[in-house]
Amino acid sequence: MAQTKKTVASAKSKGKPVISPAMLPMAAITEVQAADGVYLQRNDVMFTAMKHTQGEFSDFFRALRDEGKVFGHRCVECQHLIIPPFMRRCPACNFVEMKKEYVKDTGIMAATPVITVFAPSRYKGQEPFGTGRVFLETADGKLSDTAMLVRVRTTRGTIRPGIYKRGTPVKLAFCDSRQGEMLDLFAVPQSELTKKQLRKSPLLESEIEWGRISEMELGKPSAQLRKTLQEVVVHFQKLAEMIPHSPRATANLANWRRTVAVRTGGGTFSFAVGQGKLRVQNVVVKNPDLVVAIQDPSILLTWLHDSTEPVGEGVKSPALTDLVIEGTLVLNKPELETITRLDRVPRSLRRDNVVKLPSVKVSEGTPVLAV
């Protein structure tokens, strides 16, 4: 197995139980109230533990793990080359045997990748993550005939729209510590890599410089932007003072500890989350856990105004999470939880009547489905 050269933030979770212990419920029968009476419900699970064979795909995953290389299968008759090598015989040629063929680690996006905000249970904590399909270059200078689904990442903060589009040239990079699975690799835009990095194969995660949002050009703070930032700090302080009065908002921030530096076009401030509270600091903290960058602080001010004032249905700001997903608010690493926790606070303040409002009807149905 490839050795870890350097500790880096990884999208992969290792050494954890397959199922989080918190997802194993206590055996119990509880009551649930319905319109016409009380019904019983029983805590239960439907897990089946697996030693799930990788079968004929073992060679492919071994090549990812041991060599940091991708191979596909080429049909000797029609010459189609498929990645990943999901079948050994070509049905278009009446099941003629296909041949193993290594492909390059460079290619293009088949389409603009999508960004998952609301993940299934087993992927919680990885959001937001981008997934997209890559056509990889072949030895004969062409592209593979199928495109492989991969995670897509950026060196410049959280994944967001505008980093990738259809046809974006990408390079596959490999995690330093690999197990032989699809999460061993991911795509990075070629435009974010140096010539040396582009030449390196396999390119390892530790050989890439991550979290480069310090390079985000915020410009020289104008007097107006500086003034807006001061208002942001004042309103943030107001929000912080409201939270201890709301059990729900306190619960939203419970069991979470982070220091966060907020860089804006009007200057920088910091806040800390800890012990269910929010503390605002009008200084720059060293080595924050998270850096958040936003050009226009008035966008934060709108969110704070909507969160702390009785605006009723006149909410103007999108959720902070949406600002991250749209790329208005840029995080230095793919860790959304601080933001999603903050997003829950305004509703909690209203529900606990700390921000006094007529109740707002939320019209959202339960997401999502389609199978």
Next chain:
Amino acid sequence: MRDVAIVGAGMTPCRSRWVEKTFWELAQMAVSEAVHDAGIHIQEVEAGVAGIYNDIFEFQAIPESGFQGIIGLQNKPLMRVTNGGATGAYAMLAARNMVASGQHDLVLVLGVEKALDCYDFEAESNTPAVVQTIGYSWDPWFERPLGAHASESYAEVIQAYMDEHPGDLAPMARAKIVELLCQQAQNNPYAQRLGEKVTADQVLHSRYVVYPVRVLETCVYTEGACALIFASSEMAQKIKERKGREPIWLTGVGAANEPYFVGNDITRYKVLHRIYSDHVATKKALKMAGITIEDVGVIELHDAFIPQLMITLAEMGVVPFGKANDLVEEGIIFPGGRLLVNPSGGLVFGGHFVGGSNMMSTWSAMREMRGRGIEHGLIHGTGASLSMYGVAIVLERRA
């Protein structure tokens, strides 16, 4: 092949969760309604097809086994169909073929699903567990380990279509369709979101589930059941004499499933910006019925996501590719337009109990055809990864 008619239909109300009912009871409620609607005795039914998408939702492998003796088909054949989101439509296809082939004269088709018993004890919420359960539909080697799931997968198709046709599937057009479906659902007594009012503005401000899709553009999870009774023409005639009501005829069926893997050749791989299965299935069904898409007055379309509804209507030939905004801007599917789409509120507002949603669509289309004097209706089902399954069924009202 023989002509096949639908002679009865029964629905349960759609709810996000029925704590009051198990799926056995939901199934019995729908079947009971259907046989009474048809004016028959269950003992006259010769065979059945049960559409159930997911064993995990039902918390039982072979969940249909419990129906034997509950839905009155003891010692008769009952076949389960499971085909992803298109389970309901595929179950109807199987039941229709049982009658058309001459094997049976009277067949019950039932679709039922639970969902919200799934619960994430860590998040203390149902939804992540439901999303995860559906996520088990992706292959366990290449795609599921990356976190592939339903909305991510459909969003890939939607995004690829927008790459191909920039400016189409405009946010405001999508939001207006949501608003329309919400209004239409208020006329569906079984709709899950009865009494709700969602505006285009709310849609545009709702949160993202998977960029570029927002939560108010997605269908809901539903628990419920729907049953239909299919009859041969001879049997349909007898029932008509008994009941005094014209049946609705199934005159065209088509189905196609695209390949799982994405590639550059539509004859061999999934081409990401297309829902080619919808195109092929619709073409086959219309050809079999001897009509064109212009002859169709009502479409009950499987709207897993609103932008997908728009792509599917382009695949069906209602609008050209790249012109799906015209559905709104030209008023094609709005009051006064030439086509009624999802008068039930669709799966977004009516509900999506996966095994039977397409049967709810059929119930609704039949109601509209009778109520508004529409001659032809089209039922659509889609499902699986990247919307790769497609079924189309043409209904005909013979005055």
